[in-house]
């Protein structure tokens with residue numbers, strides 16, 4: 123544990139922000155206050171926090187259907203996120219996108235994505251543009267284990283390596299794609315095995331340990347920024363809730379023991395315990411952080427509740443850009 | 450009718466698959482989460498338990514390979530049913546659908562048989578946003594070599610799904626997500642509805658409404674509303690969009706002299722344009738007003754229910770459209 127305490131606290135803060143946002147979203151969905159689909163990131167916070175903690179504000183990320191955590195970790199605003207989930211005009215996407223398309227281009231967050239695997243090629247494009255402009259920015263593609271079975275992932279990984287682009291492929295291996303376990307859909311156990319096939323270095327990290335994720339991310343981001351090309355990080359992690367929403371839809375596709383085992387390894391509490399043990403922080407300090415951030419989420423719910431819905435005249439707004447691109 | 454057995458649309462699909470799997474050992478299913486889980490919409494529920502994991506196959510998230518699996522297995526003698534969870538995902542598999550499945554037979558000089566059924570779920574109304582709500586049927590109907598069906602009720606679902614599985618050409622069966630729970634009379638015994646045969650859902654004399662999938666049901670509601678004003682609507686549900694039952698549509702229009710085409714898909718470039726064009730080519734002299742198209746505005750499907758409810762046509766939009774057409778007389 124050599125990371126400076128302020129860095130550890132920063133990673134902790136990012137994780138707690140994700141947890142509070144997601145728990146609140148889950149509660150709202152359960153009381154039917156959120157329209158549409160909701161894929162929660164609870165349990166996987168260390169991945170988004172550890173990786174985004176290694177990025178600059180002007181670096182880019184692409185995300186997945188499980189995208190709230192990535193936006194929060196990149197600095198997303200609770201108010202605009204909550205308003206978007208409710209389909210309000212004040213939301214990040216003005217109510218056009220919702221949970222599955224939440225995005226903030228000003229934070230370099232190029233969108234959650236409803237199409238599995240579709241984010242990775244877009245990250246390659248962002249990495250290409252970053253290299254092209256030569257400003258030293260990098261791109262990160264977040265993606266699930268299941269998405270590595272899609273052609274788009276393969277094409278993106280290969281092209282990134284062929285063009286030697288400044289990109290990090292960050293895999294959230296939670297062992298399931300929807301309700302189907304990984305071992306039914308691929309004959310390898312570790313996603314990192316794929317990296318060699320494209321010619322990039324890959325590492326496995328404990329995705330419940332934010333420090334481990336962060337250290338691997340710092341190394342990969344540094345490699346990308348300094349012209350060393352792509353890397354793949356496989357974070358072994360787990361989602362605490364169902365694929366979609368909170369409830370288990372009645373079908374037991376994961377055993378209680380398995381879920382309990384992973385919950386024991388909660389990434390936030392693990393970090394807190396360790397920091398307290400190492401005298402890097404106190405319980406009171408953490409309590410104060412939770413209380414402060416919780417107030418932020420309550421305010422965001424109130425903001426979203428009070429916000430207006432978009433009006434029907436907005437349907438046709440934003441389909442095309444009206445400005446000319448001619449130089 | 451004493452023995453009117455009722456079944457949900459989703460179970461009518463399921464029963465057709467089950468009966469065809471019982472009848473023909475060459476029929477198998479493959480798709481994401483269709484095995485133990487029975488498909489995210491429950492469409493394949495219980496089938497893996499009944500037929501085993503070799504005939505009801507959980508696949509990786511690999512739409513291109515899923516359709517390719519179907520193409521390759523079909524051309525070598527099996528009768529695959531391959532599932533793409535949401536219609537939007539056909540875009541991920543378009544090469545296999547458009548350049549392979551649809552064309553192999555023709556390119557091989559006719560010397561290939563492709564008894565392939567692609568099943569998927571289309572339509573909006575669930576706040577599922579722009580990548581999980583589309584109605585892309587026009588895209589498929591434009592491709593020679595494919596047949597496309599979009600049932601509007603449980604009875605048609607079972608009969609058309611049976612026909613798709615028995616068909617020796619590639620078919621795309623598009624379930625509508627908002628109709629999955631709709632119940633109606635479905636006979637227990639196996640039956641098929643010929644592909645390309647439309648249905649008069651409601652006979653009438655004043656105006657022909659051509660509508661399919663969920664919009665056929667909205668048209669029925671609209672027709673009841675208009676009946677109060679003495680406007681008698683005839684509703685034609687083509688059921689199969691490719692091949693299209695042009696004869697049925699045209700003979701109805703020749704009787705009513707008015708036509709309105711309704712679909713949930715974006716109006717521009719939608720099937721409504723094709724149908725309207727065929728009507729004016731074949732029944733121009735019978736028309737008392739231009740053929741009207743009702744469809745979604747030219748934007749992606751918005752997420753917010755506050756927008757989506759105005760985006761998708763409904764019975765009110767149809768009532769208004771028909772009043773406009775009748776007012777021109």
Ligand SMILES: Cc1ncc(C[n+]2csc(CCOP(=O)(O)OP(=O)(O)O)c2C)c(N)n1
Nearest residue numbers: 188236237238266267268269298299300510
């Ligand atoms: C192209 C495509 N196919 C299928 C789906 C349906 N779907 C949504 S999430 C998901 C599972 C994704 O698994 P994984 O990549 O491991 O991410 P996780 O949900 O585990 O975070 C599937 C199959 C989709 N959205 N897009």
Ligand SMILES: [Mg+2]
Nearest residue numbers: 266267298299
């Ligand atoms: Mg997964």
